[in-house]
Amino acid sequence: MPSDTSALHLVLSADPVLMAIVGLSLTVSLAAVVLATLIGLPVGAALALTRFPGREAAIVTLNALMGLPPVVVGLAVYLLLSRSGPLGSWGLLFTPQAMVIAQTILVAPIIAALARQTVEDLWLEYRDELAALDVGPRRRLATLIWDARFSLVTALLAGFGRAAAEVGAIIIVGGNIEGFTRTMTTAIALETSKGDLPLALGLGIVLIAIVIAVNALAWTARRAGERLAG
Amino acid sequence: MLASDLPIVLQDVSVRTREFAILDGISLKLMPGAPTVVIGPNGAGKTTLLRVAMGLVAPSSGEVSFGGRLNVPPTWRAIVFQRPVMLRRSAAANIEYALASAGVAHSEWPRRIAELFDTVGLTGLDTRPARRLSGGEQQRLALARALARDPEVLFLDEPTASLDPAATKAIEDVVRAVVARGIKVVMSTHDLAEARRLAGEVVLMHRGRVIESGPAARFFESPDTEEARRFIAGDLLV
Numbered sequence: 228m229p230s231d232t233s234a235l236h237l238v239l240s241a242d243p244v245l246m247a248i249v250g251l252s253l254t255v256s257l258a259a260v261v262l263a264t265l266i267g268l269p270v271g272a273a274l275a276l277t278r279f280p281g282r283e284a285a286i287v288t289l290n291a292l293m294g295l296p297p298v299v300v301g302l303a304v305y306l307l308l309s310r311s312g313p314l315g316s317w318g319l320l321f322t323p324q325a326m327v328i329a330q331t332i333l334v335a336p337i338i339a340a341l342a343r344q345t346v347e348d349l350w351l352e353y354r355d356e357l358a359a360l361d362v363g364p365r366r367r368l369a370t371l372i373w374d375a376r377f378s379l380v381t382a383l384l385a386g387f388g389r390a391a392a393e394v395g396a397i398i399i400v401g402g403n404i405e406g407f408t409r410t411m412t413t414a415i416a417l418e419t420s421k422g423d424l425p426l427a428l429g430l431g432i433v434l435i436a437i438v439i440a441v442n443a444l445a446w447t448a449r450r451a452g453e454r455l456a457g
Numbered sequence: 458m459l460a461s462d463l464p465i466v467l468q469d470v471s472v473r474t475r476e477f478a479i480l481d482g483i484s485l486k487l488m489p490g491a492p493t494v495v496i497g498p499n500g501a502g503k504t505t506l507l508r509v510a511m512g513l514v515a516p517s518s519g520e521v522s523f524g525g526r527l528n529v530p531p532t533w534r535a536i537v538f539q540r541p542v543m544l545r546r547s548a549a550a551n552i553e554y555a556l557a558s559a560g561v562a563h564s565e566w567p568r569r570i571a572e573l574f575d576t577v578g579l580t581g582l583d584t585r586p587a588r589r590l591s592g593g594e595q596q597r598l599a600l601a602r603a604l605a606r607d608p609e610v611l612f613l614d615e616p617t618a619s620l621d622p623a624a625t626k627a628i629e630d631v632v633r634a635v636v637a638r639g640i641k642v643v644m645s646t647h648d649l650a651e652a653r654r655l656a657g658e659v660v661l662m663h664r665g666r667v668i669e670s671g672p673a674a675r676f677f678e679s680p681d682t683e684e685a686r687r688f689i690a691g692d693l694l695v
Contacts, residue, residue, distance in 0.1 A: 356542045358513055360558045360606070361531050370554075374545040456546055456586055 237429040245426075249433055252410040255323055255397070256390035259330030260338075263386055267335040268379070271342030272372050275350055276364070286343065292336035297329075301399030304329045308400065321402040326410070329396035334386040341382035342372075349375045377449045377456075384445050391438055462523040462533050462609050463489045463641060465510050470519035472505055479505045480516070481665040487610070491657020492632070492642040494673070496649065498694045501662040503645035504539065507612045510643060511536045532559075535608035539615040541599030543587035548579065548598050551587045555605035573601040577631050593624025600631055604640075611635060613644040617651060629655060649689065653677060661685050663694050 237245050274285060306312050308320040308328075319325045349371050357367050372379070394412035401408035403417055411434045418427040465487040472480040480502050487493055487510060495503045508514040509521060512531050523529040544551050552570050561569060574580045577597040582590065587598060596616055603611060613632065617625040632655060636642055646652055652659060656673035661684070669676065669685045680686050688694055 352542055353544075355513065355538060356544075359511065359531065359536045359538075359603075360555055362558050366558070370544070377545075 233425050233429075235429070235432075237426065238432055242429075245429060245433070247406065248409055248411055248414050248430065249437070251323060251408070252391070252412070252434075253437065255326045255330060255410060256387060258327045259334050259390045260383060260387045262327065262331040263334035263338050263390075264383060266331070267338030267382075267386075268342050268372060269368075270335075271339035271344075271382075272346045272368050274339070274343045275347035276368060276371070286340075289336055289340045289343065293340050295333055295336065297333055297393050297395030298399065300329055300332050301396035304332065304396065304400045320400060321404060321408060323401070323408055325400040326397040326408060329400045330390045330393060333393060333396060334390050337389055338382050338386045341385060342375075342379055345375050345378045345382065346371045349378075377453050380445050380449045384442055387441060388438060391434065391441075460524055460526070461489075462529060463487065464524070465610065466520075466522045467506075467510065467516075468520045468522070470509060470516040470521060472502075472509060472514060473517040478665050480509065483519070483665075483667055485510075485660065485667060485670065487641070487643055488658075489641050491673075492636055492644060492655050493658045493660060494652045494656035495643070495645040495660045495662060496647065496652050496688070497662035497668075498647060498688075500664075501694075502665040503647075503662055504614050506660075506662065507536065507614050507643065507645055511612050533606075533609040534612070535603035535606045535610075536612040537596070537599045537603050537614065537616055539618055541595060541602075543590070543595055543598065546587060547583065548585050548587045548590065549574075549583035551598060551602050552605050555602045559606045561605070561607075569605065573604055576604065576634060577601040578627060591624075593620050593627060596620065596624070596628055597631060600628070600635075604635065608640060610641045610643065613642060615645050615647070617646070617648070625651070649691075661688060663688075 271289075274282070274289065304325060305320065307314045308317065308325055309315055310320070319328070353371065353374070357370065362370065392412065394416055397408075397410060398413045398416065401410070401413065403409050403413040409417075411430045415427045415430045415434075418424070418430070467483050467485045470480055470483045471478055483506065485506075495506060497503055505514060509516055511534055512521070512523070512529065513536070520527065544554055546554070549570050552573055553566055556566050556569060570583065571580075574583060577600050579594060579597055579601065582594065587595065590598060600613075600616070616632075617628050620628065629651070632642060632644070644655065653673070658671065659673045659676040660670040661668045661676070663684055669680060669682045671681075676685065677689060680689060684694060
């Protein structure tokens, strides 16, 4: 990619290198959000509904994990996946899969913590009604997650925002390898340090546009769903 | 129905917080038959009494038995709260939820839903989001949802408290229809006129205690206690 090309030109001409970077970024972030949702949603909802000694400490810990430093997560995943690490035999270091793992660890606490709060608020509202209908624990959990689905979209968006904007973890475990593990954020960091500001700026514009588009899409879907379901 | 939950017997039941007793040594027998209406001023303990009798609140002391048995799940009992919560789905889906919870076969749902909507006068509103219904319609939907469980006993906690006369009449008509089907209704209200219209038996509560109980006609014509006479006369019990 010529370094003197303007940011706008790169974006408007759908430069193939730029598109590959955008594609990988979206794939990694969305995969991480899906995995983090599968882990975080049930954990958050279960924490909202169960009472056990140490629950308050678990909630405080979960909330604190929302602020996990990406470089620390990157380092931990690096140690796990490095050749001499416990999962070194998987051969995942410096692959997109390693990036997904790191981002899942970063995003899951955000989704779990926000889901816990959302489901707990709804539980306070539904508790008497579900008790009167003699609803068992499993169905109660499913009901609360389903009925909170529009509010939970916000939790997923927060998770996506974290994944899309993150650079510290994926640059460590992905290695920022051109054409293989280079994403928008790692490319912006690299190109800025190299002085290729148009490309860095072009990627920045695309990144912000994608985040806005995903949020707009989710908001529209949420409003439409709310109109239909009440 | 294998065994009846009636009579529901409360034996010296108290419900206490750290500061005070919400229910204080209540003994009461809820028999099959005409509706029992629990009356009394706000804070008398009517709602807690209904929740204890439904089995939703465990007494701090005393015993509640259902047809002579203890700790009976609310399979044949249902309750409509003063401010019922509508699940975030359509009116019909709210009923479907109750039918599924009660273990009613899926093939039965369309017939039961149509029947229940007809009973409470909501026919045609089945696809409407439940939370978009008016207050009176939501109360009737909550009634239909409670009836979906095919209960033997139906508890109604001030079901007309915030409704206008037309919506109140609609609810009272449903209550009469429910009673005519042989369902035992236990209802709380602070509206004496409503108690006169619906009650077969009256329980007057004040400050967590039962002041007087008995057949409605006798209660309204010749009450035994001074508090009951004052309450019927419209004096404020504080």
